[in-house]
Amino acid sequence: MDTSAWIALGEKYIMSTYARQPLVLVRGQGTRVWDVEGREYLDFVGGIAVNSLGHCHPRVVEALKDQAQKLLHCSNLYWNIPQIQLAQLLVEHSALDKVFFCNSGAEAVEAAIKLARKYAKERLGPDKYEIITMRRSFHGRTMGALAATGQEKLHQGFAPLPPGFRYVPFNDLDSLKAALSPHTCAIMLEPVQGEGGVHVAEEDYLQGVAEICRKQGLLLIFDEIQCGLGRTGYLFACEHYGIEPDIMTLAKALGGGVAIGAMLAKEEVARAFRPGDHASTFGGNPLATAAGAAAFKALLEEDLINRARTLGEYLYYRLEELAHKFPSLVVEVRGRGLLLGMEMRIPVAPVVEACREKGLLVNGVQGNVLRLVPPLVVSKQEIDQALCIIKEVLEKISWEEGSCAYGQT
Numbered sequence: 001m002d003t004s005a006w007i008a009l010g011e012k013y014i015m016s017t018y019a020r021q022p023l024v025l026v027r028g029q030g031t032r033v034w035d036v037e038g039r040e041y042l043d044f045v046g047g048i049a050v051n052s053l054g055h056c057h058p059r060v061v062e063a064l065k066d067q068a069q070k071l072l073h074c075s076n077l078y079w080n081i082p083q084i085q086l087a088q089l090l091v092e093h094s095a096l097d098k099v100f101f102c103n104s105g106a107e108a109v110e111a112a113i114k115l116a117r118k119y120a121k122e123r124l125g126p127d128k129y130e131i132i133t134m135r136r137s138f139h140g141r142t143m144g145a146l147a148a149t150g151q152e153k154l155h156q157g158f159a160p161l162p163p164g165f166r167y168v169p170f171n172d173l174d175s176l177k178a179a180l181s182p183h184t185c186a187i188m189l190e191p192v193q194g195e196g197g198v199h200v201a202e203e204d205y206l207q208g209v210a211e212i213c214r215k216q217g218l219l220l221i222f223d224e225i226q227c228g229l230g231r232t233g234y235l236f237a238c239e240h241y242g243i244e245p246d247i248m249t250l251a252k253a254l255g256g257g258v259a260i261g262a263m264l265a266k267e268e269v270a271r272a273f274r275p276g277d278h279a280s281t282f283g284g285n286p287l288a289t290a291a292g293a294a295a296f297k298a299l300l301e302e303d304l305i306n307r308a309r310t311l312g313e314y315l316y317y318r319l320e321e322l323a324h325k326f327p328s329l330v331v332e333v334r335g336r337g338l339l340l341g342m343e344m345r346i347p348v349a350p351v352v353e354a355c356r357e358k359g360l361l362v363n364g365v366q367g368n369v370l371r372l373v374p375p376l377v378v379s380k381q382e383i384d385q386a387l388c389i390i391k392e393v394l395e396k397i398s399w400e401e402g403s404c405a406y407g408q409t
């Protein structure tokens, strides 16, 4: 069957929740993927920051094979060793003390919301429940995580959402101060907003947020589902700021390509959860946590975090060059490490399509931002290759726009 036959079958049986690219992928290795017709693509989407180790990293594949022969699932009624080992790795390399495992980012956010409320009601008072989140944030699609997400367009059609959230503009400390109420128990944000268009928290802003939390006894929750795990050039994005959150969510890259999420908390906060308060059947199952432990070790031992920083800087400056070369098309370049966005003055969909036709997968967010989240194993040569394609595409578009404007005068 060819691409269009598979897509027709998919459209027949799968709910239409995604505006998918017309591409059927069958194989991946490192920074490359292949479609059902054998065409090769350079993958600068990387499963949206999931495939940080590249596709089918040998250490992850090996751990999965090994664990699949031993124990796939055993319920959290019992202990399993890979879960304990991954939790130990996460705690020893972060500022947090305890881990709750689940299966996705949204679930990690749900767990964070529940823990924050439980802690706040017990320790701060019965009417402390409100969580302040940011406009343009993204925390997931389940009802609680969606309510926490500060994008009205994603709420459309799903009311009533769970109450108890208040949204403020990102990087605006005065608005945050004005939004504090006697009900506030926590502030939740992404140190680098991904889905919202790649916006980086300013240094002064995040220090101010942390200070407010410290002074008012509020919990600070960082959603590092996209920006964590080496992506921005530090293991966790909060390390750029030297700030330790009380609660942190992880998912995406955590399993090296396998579905897993985690919510981490400081000891004192974590204690608010007691047996029966929260659970997940598959959370922390041995298969996913074995992959997670292998992925985490690979991330550290293969020096991928430094790679994300140096190659990220290189890609950033090369994109800035493009921005200067095409001021009529590009507004600015933003981001940190290998989580980069180029805001365009035009809809980004034709850029994404043209890149795909030239063998490069990139992704558009918010309609006008080109998001680049390549695997951290990407080489400088592959970055140059991607830049070359993006440049060709921008050249073509700017020529078309120019000739069109010429034609109209």
Ligand SMILES: *Cc1c(COP(=O)(O)O)cnc(C)c1O
Residues within 6 Å of the ligand: 104, 105, 106, 107, 109, 138, 139, 140, 141, 190, 194, 195, 223, 224, 225, 226, 227, 251, 252
């Ligand atoms: C992707 C993402 C989520 C949601 O993760 P899912 O696994 O899709 O539920 C939450 N927060 C952030 C910052 C994300 O990037």
